[in-house]
Amino acid sequence: MQFLRPSLRKSSLSWIVLAAALAVLAPRVVHAEALLVVEADTGKVLQAENATYPWYPASVTKMMTAYVTLKAVKEGRLSLESTLAVSPVAASQSPSKMGFRPGTQVTVENALLMMMVKSANDMAVVLAEGVAGSVDGFSAQMNSTAQRLGMTQTSYVNPNGLPAEGQVTSARDLAILARAILRDLPEYEYFMHTPSIRFGRRVTQNFNKLIGRYPGADGFKTGFICASGYNLVASATRNGKRLIAVVLGASSGQARAVKAAQLLERGFANNTLSWLRPSLGTVDNLVPVDASPPNLRDEMCNGKRKRPASDEDEDLVASANGASSGEAAVAFFTAGLQPPMAKPSELLAAAPVASQPVVVYTGPKKTGDALIAAVAADEQKQTTRHRGKKSRVAARKPDAAAEARTAGKDAKSEAKSEAKSEAKSEAKSEAKSDGKPAAKPVRQAHAKPSGAPKASDKPAADKPAAATAKPAKPKAAAEKPAARPATKPAPKSSEAKPSDPKTAAAPRS
Template sequence: MHFLRPLLRNPSLKWIFIVAALVVATSRSASAEALLVVEADTGKVLQADNATMPWYPASVTKMMTAYVTLKAVKEGRMTLEQLVTVSPVAASQAPSKMGLRPGTQLTVENALAMMLVKSANDMAVVLAEGVGGSIDGFSALMNQNAQRLGMTQTSYVNPNGLPADGQITSARDLAILARAIIRDLPEYEYFYHIPSIRFGRRVTNNFNHLIGRYPGADGFKTGFICASGYNLVGSATRNGKRLIAVVLGSSSGHQRAVRAAQLLERGFASNGLGWLRPSLGTVDNLVPIDASPPNLRDEMCGGKRKRPASDEDEDTTIASSGSASGESPAMFFTSGLQAPMAKPSELLATGPAASEPMVVYTGPKKTGPALIAAVAVDTEKQTPAKRGKKLRVAVHKPAAAAAPKAEAKPDAKPAAVRHASARPDAAAKPTEKPAASAEKPKPAKPKAAAKPKSDAKPAG
């Protein structure tokens, strides 16, 4: 290092060495993930790290499932009100899912909302069979659309992203798909940013933590399987400018949202150092990497994790330092030395903004009193008695010591009922949960152990 000292005394050469060191640090820090930020309207690439590395898509696959379905609706080959049926194949899919029994019917729009908000694997198959006749037939349609859009690194085998040989994509191809959704389906794009759904008594928030937390967030989808890590395709609009961020292989559901928010913030930041960055061209012109997808199974689902990983990970741990939250000196420099901003990790640690859940239900399209009745039927099926029975088994309570059950019907009518096609109202307050069952006498026994968690590792 002694020979570098005379060179470092020269101010201009000193800055060159600093920039080079920061670039190396940035490339090393990004090696475990694939990251990409593009302008939605032009496709201009603002940042790309491993953007053309092949990757397992997991449930971001459902972006294409919804795209193919909504294209069929737009072209008049089916309608949002059309009924689709839960088949035995659909009902047999691994979680996350709605868990509807075979033979249950529901509308296309309700199935879409369930699939995109809860990431329901059974609903993806319901839609695939309704549009393409079978999983294989629908996968062929998915691949045809991918080829037409220029997604040269993508191959689909199923409509939900559960592990399957040959199901591959890249950050580049997912950004191309996100741009196609914005361009081709503006009237249906709201499906991709529904904040939450209410099905009977259950309210499910969107797994995409950007929705309702990051200012201007307006899409798209999350995904997780052990091999892929935590994936997210997100978008946001600020001052008329819309950006798309892709994060693949993050360490948790919370961290992928933090990373996406960091990418979006740097993309939106106005700075005077843009001339230092080499032109990356457009997303379509990024050169694919000829490699095998990284397999993150050991890292994501190995024995070191405290609990089984899933796309429903509610990890809200806030990083206490810049490096822990993904903010490095290199990232600070590449953001243009802008003024400090609120850390995305802190921004996304809060709950989502208040919004009225979109009501989804089984059966044909309904409105008014008929819709209220349909919601009541779905609520009645979700009886608290079943959960009580499971609890008694978990704590090993003897049958003779069980207290008499007090029957109390839950309030069948939610505080507010919205049709599934209605756009979410960000200003509305969330619907309160129905009243709980009547209190039961507490037996004089020591406090029982908590119900053990499932060993299953569901896909997103």
């Protein structure tokens, strides 16, 4: 600046001051995330960024669904053992869901576990209809509860967080809700941090990656829709102190978990360094921002990146080569203040601590032998459904058999063996690509049959063709129908030799 003339120097300084003032005054919204850390007991705010900016909640909506349902249980309006029926409305919900048929019975407890661990949208509707009779009636209860708790920026339209006009919240309001769950429903807190569930032979891990990975993690819920980005309300307890962290609008499932872990680490370190920071007051006193929620659809689900259908399909692969700037800051401030802990990105990339999945099932409450039988019945249903898929695959291939029927005897048997080999091979690939946990038992059960075609698929196709090629007459008979009907039948075998059997056996993708 010393080389500038006085008038230019003064002008430059004015622009710098103006830019700085605008940066402070302008709300940070365009793809800014909303971040918040509070003390669970006192509500004291330890860190806040865009915490009162409106946001689409996605599946963190299910925290309120659980709260309203469990309050009804606590007040005796229904019990955890009460059975609820899956309605057509519930069955029609988009994934993630359990996928039960209308009429299926499920207990309140099992529906809650499926909703909070698997983020099952159909179970949220089952609970809503069970408590209030309808989705609209339950949404009204959710909204009155939000107002009572002081969640002034929140409005609910459905119980599962699927996109809906007018469904909105904020990081501030979600922290208020998390505190209310801990304060009002301590006996039901286990629903907020169950590590995994087992339904039949399928095991589902909690989508909250902090559970079982971050030391002391004990809540709450994840959420994702294109408009909101990746959301997470998390909590953890250390040395008797419990903190709640809210992350809204992260770029991936891994990023939201890492950010939540960083916020919690900063919050725990803040106990020692609190005198360095100005007081931010309590979460209830944060001033709401009057604006529309940011829509992150283009960033989250544009053509350049695969759109996840739900929380269930998020990319869980850690992209952490070394510490991020946030992790570096955490390491600097916490060095020497507490035992060293692995970087959040490393912690969350690891497998969760081994735990016994909580068994969930359909039908009324069961224990002992009855529970074992119920689990076996659900496993059987899954197996039957899987076999049904394989039969449909085999039934999809009538063309080769139809052509073979019009050919001579030799060609007919050849086409039959080809069609059989093809059906086995496609059924095997269907079994492989079916649901992840289900694939393993099916592969074991069909190891021999699926292995046989593998070794003999192509040679088996060539061998009968060669055997049929010896006698000239049957071969010619086989070629006539294989040739195009509109043209003269060609008695020469040059075309039929390699292509007829292979055409019949070509798998469809």
